[in-house]
Amino acid sequence: MKNYLEKVQNHMMALIKELGDDHILRLFKSIESGKMVRSRLLKLIAENETSDLISLSSIIELIHLASLLHDDVIDNSDTRRGKPSINATYGSKVSIMLGDIFYSKAFSELGKFDYEIVSRVAGSVTKLSLGEIVDVRLSEHFNHDENIYLNMIYNKTASLIETASAVGAILSNKDVETYSKYGYHLGMAFQIVDDILDIVASSEELGKPAMSDFVEGKTTIPYIKLWHWLDNNGKRYLESLHKKHLTPDDYNWLLKNLEESGGIRQAKDLAKFHSKSAINLVKDSPELIEIAEKLLSRGF
Amino acid sequence: MKNYLEKVQNHMMALIKELGDDHILRLFKSIESGKMVRSRLLKLIAENETSDLISLSSIIELIHLASLLHDDVIDNSDTRRGKPSINATYGSKVSIMLGDIFYSKAFSELGKFDYEIVSRVAGSVTKLSLGEIVDVRLSEHFNHDENIYLNMIYNKTASLIETASAVGAILSNKDVETYSKYGYHLGMAFQIVDDILDIVASSEELGKPAMSDFVEGKTTIPYIKLWHWLDNNGKRYLESLHKKHLTPDDYNWLLKNLEESGGIRQAKDLAKFHSKSAINLVKDSPELIEIAEKLLSRGF
Numbered sequence: 001m002k003n004y005l006e007k008v009q010n011h012m013m014a015l016i017k018e019l020g021d022d023h024i025l026r027l028f029k030s031i032e033s034g035k036m037v038r039s040r041l042l043k044l045i046a047e048n049e050t051s052d053l054i055s056l057s058s059i060i061e062l063i064h065l066a067s068l069l070h071d072d073v074i075d076n077s078d079t080r081r082g083k084p085s086i087n088a089t090y091g092s093k094v095s096i097m098l099g100d101i102f103y104s105k106a107f108s109e110l111g112k113f114d115y116e117i118v119s120r121v122a123g124s125v126t127k128l129s130l131g132e133i134v135d136v137r138l139s140e141h142f143n144h145d146e147n148i149y150l151n152m153i154y155n156k157t158a159s160l161i162e163t164a165s166a167v168g169a170i171l172s173n174k175d176v177e178t179y180s181k182y183g184y185h186l187g188m189a190f191q192i193v194d195d196i197l198d199i200v201a202s203s204e205e206l207g208k209p210a211m212s213d214f215v216e217g218k219t220t221i222p223y224i225k226l227w228h229w230l231d232n233n234g235k236r237y238l239e240s241l242h243k244k245h246l247t248p249d250d251y252n253w254l255l256k257n258l259e260e261s262g263g264i265r266q267a268k269d270l271a272k273f274h275s276k277s278a279i280n281l282v283k284d285s286p287e288l289i290e291i292a293e294k295l296l297s298r299g300f
Numbered sequence: 301m302k303n304y305l306e307k308v309q310n311h312m313m314a315l316i317k318e319l320g321d322d323h324i325l326r327l328f329k330s331i332e333s334g335k336m337v338r339s340r341l342l343k344l345i346a347e348n349e350t351s352d353l354i355s356l357s358s359i360i361e362l363i364h365l366a367s368l369l370h371d372d373v374i375d376n377s378d379t380r381r382g383k384p385s386i387n388a389t390y391g392s393k394v395s396i397m398l399g400d401i402f403y404s405k406a407f408s409e410l411g412k413f414d415y416e417i418v419s420r421v422a423g424s425v426t427k428l429s430l431g432e433i434v435d436v437r438l439s440e441h442f443n444h445d446e447n448i449y450l451n452m453i454y455n456k457t458a459s460l461i462e463t464a465s466a467v468g469a470i471l472s473n474k475d476v477e478t479y480s481k482y483g484y485h486l487g488m489a490f491q492i493v494d495d496i497l498d499i500v501a502s503s504e505e506l507g508k509p510a511m512s513d514f515v516e517g518k519t520t521i522p523y524i525k526l527w528h529w530l531d532n533n534g535k536r537y538l539e540s541l542h543k544k545h546l547t548p549d550d551y552n553w554l555l556k557n558l559e560e561s562g563g564i565r566q567a568k569d570l571a572k573f574h575s576k577s578a579i580n581l582v583k584d585s586p587e588l589i590e591i592a593e594k595l596l597s598r599g600f
Binding site for chain 2: 101104107108111119123125130133
């Protein structure tokens with residue numbers, strides 16, 4: 001796998017070199033490559049290492065990278081993959097435009113493939129942008145609608161993972177629906193686990209203060225579950241903490257109630273449901289099962 | 301033409317409606333449609349009004365709109381097409397993500413076309429993003445390299461106009477090279493005229509203070525010509541005004557020297573050269589000639 005991921009990195013680099021701009025190439029090189037989950041999935045599902053596979057992996061990684069560059073501006077993030085973000089180092093202008101360059105270069109490459117692949121990949125970029133804009137909108141007020149939240153994380157996080165899996169199946173003539181669903185469940189589990197870690201992991205593990213999501217206005221599953229469990233006074237109190245700087249007392253009140261209400265447990269159950277649903281779809285692939293299992297063991 | 305542009309607007313609206321998000325649709329409707337120069341060119345060159353033509357016009361307008369949304373964030377622009385910009389009204393987060401949604405929706409549609417069209421359109425999106433990032437980079441210091449500047453405005457402004465013209469020719473089996481060049485010259489003339497107007501037009505005509513480009517760090521052709529004309533002391537003085545708030549004295553010094561040095565005249569000559577080169581390529585089309593002529597009459 002390591003060898004494959006290196007080939008994808010090299011292909012991405014070759015695409016960026018085609019732009020003929022040394023400054024852009026240096027910026028690209030300065031970005032950590034991350035775990036390349038989407039490329040791993042593509043390879044594990046497609047199996048045969050073809051030039052089409054490497055090309056599509058590179059396209060999807062460039063799209064993911066572009067979305068992270070724009071996310072960092074949206075969220076004012078200073079760090080990304082343990083290094084200062086492009087946004088923090090070079091400013092939001094460079095982040096936005098570099099993201100646009102990666103998107104458009106990815107789309108140029110994508111145009112070489114059949115329409116089924118093009119429409120799936122481009123469609124998931126629309127979804128992830130839509131997810132991000134809804135994420136921003138939901139953060140303005142305390143959102144307590146679970147379905148709206150789940151639809152948002154599907155668009156923002158799960159759709160590109162779903163697409164990577166589907167594309168892997170298309171390339172190897174496997175059942176697209178099955179692998180698409182596998183990617184969907186994996187993506188949902190991934191985001192819900194991430195949401196739980198923001199509450200239960202320590203600041204050191206997170207590299208940022210715990211409950212940052214809530215301070216930024218994001219009411220993830222545990223907060224939504226807690227809201228519904230509280231009485232009217234409790235609901236008002238919870239809403240009064242939304243988007244505020246949290247004192248140690250606020251933090252302790254939240255943690256205690258997120259546990260007592262069963263909010264955290266229910267979010268864990270939902271993550272487990274998605275992880276198990278993913279596993280049930282790929283019973284014959286130990287590697288794909290392992291990815292879904294490892295996800296859950298990150299936090300609990 | 302008016303009828304055609306309405307059809308393009310309606311098709312763009314239909315594409316946005318497919319997203320199924322009322323909020324996005326309202327944002328789209330709130331944006332002024334502008335002059336739709338790229339669609340006019342496409343129609344004038346392609347002539348026959350086919351569904352492919354309407355679709356490609358919509359794609360190119362969506363791409364243009366997306367680039368403006370990102371430009372407004374980059375340039376901190378408060379107004380666009382005479383109305384408050386999305387950036388000013390809804391904030392930069394919404395501008396960035398709405399731009400991404402328009403880009404990706406345009407690319408989804410684009411995937412239905414042949415690779416020659418896909419690669420031209422996607423390639424020009426890469427160019428315009430690259431142009432914008434170089435524009436930001438050049439603004440950091442006083443750039444006095446004319447070739448670098450011209451290459452930047454080719455990428456940022458002319459490339460999409462060039463592509464719109466080329467696509468029109470492809471759809472109607474005309475000579476792609478000829479119309480591609482026509483679009484290139486038109487785009488270059490357009491940007492250079494815009495640069496001159498920023499200096500010679502009144503604040504009322506511009507809707508912003510004159511010489512905003514220079515205050516933002518952009519050294520357009522007249523400033524570059526002036527720099528080369530000045531002696532060493534003059535060069536240092538000109539550089540000392542760069543990116544500064546301009547007093548009335550500074551403004552008068554600049555205007556006087558931009559005229560005396562011949563900087564403005566030389567920029568006008570360059571715009572005329574591009575306009576005439578465009579006209580020479582389309583001698584049999586009065587409408588295409590008129591577009592190139594009107595460009596010049598905007599400012600002088």
